[in-house]
Every structure is written in structure tokens, then in C-alpha cells.
Amino acid sequence: MTRLMHRSLLSTPPVATSARGIEIFDADGRAYIDASGGAAVSCLGHGHPAVLDAMRRQMEAVAYAHTSFFTTEAAERLGELLIEDAPEGLEYVYLVSGGSEAVEAALKMARQYFVEIGQPQRRHIIARRQSYHGNTLGALATGGNEWRRQQFRPLLIETHHIDPCFSYRFREEGETDEQYAARAAGALEEKILELGPDTVLAFVAETVVGATAGAVPPVADYFRRIREICDRYGILLILDEVMCGMGRTGSLHACEQEGIAPDLMTIAKGLGGGYQPIGAVMVSGKIYDAIRAGSGFFQHGHTYMGHPMAAAAAVAVLETIRGDNLLTNVRAMGDLLDERLRARFGNHHHVGDIRGRGLFRAIELVEDRATKRPFAPARKVHAAIKKEAMARGLMVYPMGGTIDGARGDHVLLAPPFIVKPEDIDRIVERLGEAVDAVIG
Numbered sequence: 116m117t118r119l120m121h122r123s124l125l126s127t128p129p130v131a132t133s134a135r136g137i138e139i140f141d142a143d144g145r146a147y148i149d150a151s152g153g154a155a156v157s158c159l160g161h162g163h164p165a166v167l168d169a170m171r172r173q174m175e176a177v178a179y180a181h182t183s184f185f186t187t188e189a190a191e192r193l194g195e196l197l198i199e200d201a202p203e204g205l206e207y208v209y210l211v212s213g214g215s216e217a218v219e220a221a222l223k224m225a226r227q228y229f230v231e232i233g234q235p236q237r238r239h240i241i242a243r244r245q246s247y248h249g250n251t252l253g254a255l256a257t258g259g260n261e262w263r264r265q266q267f268r269p270l271l272i273e274t275h276h277i278d279p280c281f282s283y284r285f286r287e288e289g290e291t292d293e294q295y296a297a298r299a300a301g302a303l304e305e306k307i308l309e310l311g312p313d314t315v316l317a318f319v320a321e322t323v324v325g326a327t328a329g330a331v332p333p334v335a336d337y338f339r340r341i342r343e344i345c346d347r348y349g350i351l352l353i354l355d356e357v358m359c360g361m362g363r364t365g366s367l368h369a370c371e372q373e374g375i376a377p378d379l380m381t382i383a384k385g386l387g388g389g390y391q392p393i394g395a396v397m398v399s400g401k402i403y404d405a406i407r408a409g410s411g412f413f414q415h416g417h418t419y420m421g422h423p424m425a426a427a428a429a430v431a432v433l434e435t436i437r438g439d440n441l442l443t444n445v446r447a448m449g450d451l452l453d454e455r456l457r458a459r460f461g462n463h464h465h466v467g468d469i470r471g472r473g474l475f476r477a478i479e480l481v482e483d484r485a486t487k488r489p490f491a492p493a494r495k496v497h498a499a500i501k502k503e504a505m506a507r508g509l510m511v512y513p514m515g516g517t518i519d520g521a522r523g524d525h526v527l528l529a530p531p532f533i534v535k536p537e538d539i540d541r542i543v544e545r546l547g548e549a550v551d552a553v554i555g
């Protein structure tokens with residue numbers, strides 16, 4: 116009998132009792148390979164000694180100090196480290212406790228920026244369908260996942276959605292990368308013109324789409340065009356790298372591979388590697404300066420922002436990624452994972468697409484490969500695969516299709532950056548068995 120309100124009220128998950136490296140163990144002694152890093156969180160795996168040491172030291176020095184009274188060495192160090200490797204123009208860091216908080220803060224900061232510079236008429240947020248930006252009301256309103264939004268719609272702020280850049284689903288027959296990038300980015304300009312350019316606040320997008328559609332990278336040039344359009348109309352570009360950032364795609368920030376930088380960028384998940392709840396907004400000098408010169412105070416704040424334990428853990432995670440040269444492993448193991456997935460599923464009659472970057476990969480499952488017709492959502496293929504994978508000692512992160520058929524079920528893989536070739540083989544082998552058990 117549980118007194119906890121679990122995610123599903125119909126079942127209780129296994130009890131995790133210990134975790135080391137890429138594995139989590141349950142109370143019955145069963146081992147599970149963490150091939151999804153939870154939800155793309157555990158980038159260093161579990162029980163990493165450098166992070167545990169840093170947390171222990173911080174806990175003994177000062178476990179908590181409210182940010183309206185104090186800053187801490189850990190938080191200051193984290194700010195410095197993040198800015199040393201930041202995309203161009205991002206010069207300040209605002210610490211929060213997770214991804215949704217980071218998105219809320221970014222939206223409010225964008226709004227306050229325009230109020231400070233005398234453009235209070237800017238209020239429209241444009242984002243994309245097939246996106247996820249968090250579960251708090253502002254972030255939920257921004258995300259374009261109808262299934263998550265539906266019953267809360269009366270509570271959501273007004274937002275506007277355009278089609279994502281999603282080659283497998285939205286590229287037209289015969290369209291080149293360049294043509295598709297122009298058309299997909301053009302949808303933003305059309306929406307801006309429809310709303311009135313001087314009423315638009317920000318465009319929000321995941322650089323590589325995560326939870327909702329499954330590791331969908333943009334086509335080349337899409338974000339360069341998006342950046343240009345935002346600049347043309349004086350609109351802020353907010354990139355949400357909560358899931359795809361912090362090394363997951365093979366570069367510290369996913370936008371590096373697009374050759375652009377946003378005005379605001381949200382990060383979380385891998386920032387604390389799961390050792391502590393932490394998120395951040397990386398802020399351009401332009402926005403910081405406007406708020407500093409205006410009211411001098413960002414009208415926001417949470418009790419646990421800048422938590423010293425969380426900051427200390429994040430510093431240790433970042434220093435480990437750097438010191439152990441883990442991004443090189445992310446790229447090499449990412450290539451190997453892609454190769455193995457293609458070998459195992461390339462001819463599978465229910466795998467429509469294999470995609471992703473670095474150690475951020477997904478397979479999309481369809482009833483019919485030729486027409487890309489998804490499985491009926493009621494079949495819950497993704498949930499069945501998760502169950503079969505868990506029964507084989509494998510954690511993967513599957514998600515359902517959409518009622519309108521805009522995408523099928525997918526399985527997301529996001530293993531820790533420390534994986535070895537033999538781990539990749541075991542992951543793909545077990546995933547193959549789980550997929551075949553459900554839709555073989």
C-alpha cells in the first residue's frame with residue numbers, strides 16, 4: 116500500500132535502492148541499464164565520486180543561504196564556468212531549480228526587457244507544435260503538445276504555434292534541405308506579420324526537439340534563418356536546451372552546431388546530472404543591461420534559486436565533462452549508437468525513422484512505413500515497449516503518437532556520457548528484443 120501519489124495512480128514502480136555508473140538496482144536486486152539517463156538527466160551516470168565529494172563538501176560548508184541575503188562561492192563559480200563556454204552574447208546566468216522554472220523565468224525576463232526599453236505592447240509568444248517546454252502554466256502554454264495542454268486550456272496564457280522543423284513528418288516530397296529550411300522558418304515570419312511585428316515578444320524553440328517528438332534535429336540553415344527573422348522584427352529568440360543542452364548532442368550547447376546564439380537560453384537536466392535539481396537561464400548582455408539600467412531588479416525569484424548544494428553539484432558535473440573530455444566520447448558513442456540502431460532497425464517494418472545527434476537518439480515507430488501511418492494511439496505501443504524494456508533490465512524513454520497522426524510513437528535514448536561500446540551493444544540488443552516483443 117503506497118501513500119505516495121505516483122505518476123500513474125494505477126501502479127507502483129520498482130523501488131530503486133542503489134545506483135552506480137550506468138545502472139540502477141531495485142529492491143529485488145535487479146539491474147537496469149539507464150539508457151535514457153532518466154529523462155535525459157543523468158549525464159555522468161550514477162554515484163560519480165567527484166560530484167558526491169563536491170556535494171559533501173558544500174553540505175558541510177553551507178547547505179543553504181537565501182539569495183536575497185547571500186551569494187556563495189559555488190553559485191559564483193557556476194556562473195563563471197557557464198559563461199566561459201557560453202554561446203556568443205550570453206553573458207549572465209540566472210539560477211533556478213529545474214527546466215520549467217527556467218522557461219518561466221525566460222518568458223518573464225523577455226517581457227520585462229521590453230517593458231524596460233519602452234515597448235510594453237510586445238506580448239505575443241510564438242512557439243512550435245510538437246514541442247515541450249515544461250508543465251507549469253506558462254511553460255505548458257508555450258509547449259505545443261495538445262495532449263498535455265487540452266484539459267488546462269482555460270488556464271493557459273495566449274500563445275501561438277507554428278509547425279516545427281521536422282524533416283520526417285513535415286518535409287514535402289522532393290524538397291531540398293535549403294527549400295525546407297526556408298519554408299519552415301518562413302512560417303515564423305508569416306505568424307509575426309499576422310500578429311503585428313511590434314506586438315511579438317519572443318520565439319521559443321527547442322534546438323533539438325526532445326520529449327514530444329523524439330530527438331528531432333533541425334535541417335541545416337533553419338535556425339540561421341530563424342535568427343535573421345527574429346532580428347528583422349526585434350523579437351527575442353529563446354532556445355530551450357533543457358533536454359538537448361549540456362553536452363547531450365556532442366557540443367556543450369546544441370545551438371553551437373547551428374552556428375547561432377539565442378538572446379535567452381534555458382538549461383537544466385544535465386546541468387545537475389540528476390545529483391541535484393537545478394536549472395538556469397543564460398542571458399544576453401543586452402537584456403541584462405536593459406534591466407539593470409531600468410528598474411535594476413528582475414521581478415521574479417524562487418526560494419531555492421542559487422541553492423549552494425545544487426550549484427556545487429553542477430560545478431562538479433561541468434568540471435568532469437571538461438576534465439574527462441567527455442564530449443569526445445559523446446560524439447564517438449553517439450555515432451556508434453546511430454550505426455547500431457541502423458543495423459538493428461534500418462529494415463524493421465515498423466521503424467519509420469532513426470534520428471538524433473550525439474547521445475540523443477530516437478526511433479519512430481509506425482504501423483506502415485510506406486505511408487508513415489502511426490499506430491493507433493489507443494494501442495499505446497510506447498508504453499508496452501517501456502514495460503518490455505524494463506522487464507529486460509533496460510530504461511528507455513518512450514512517448515506516444517498524436518491523435519492527428521502528426522507523429523508516431525517513439526523511443527528516446529539518452530545514455531550517460533560515460534557509456535562504452537559494449538554498453539551500446541547491450542542497449543541496442545535489449546531494445547531490439549523489447550520492440551520485437553511488442554510489434555515484431
Ligand code: PMP
Binds near residue numbers: 247249326
Ligand atoms: N523544456 C524541455 C525542452 C524539456 O525537455 C523539459 C523536461 N522534459 C522541460 C523544459 C521541463 O523541465 P522540468 O521537468 O525540469 O521542469
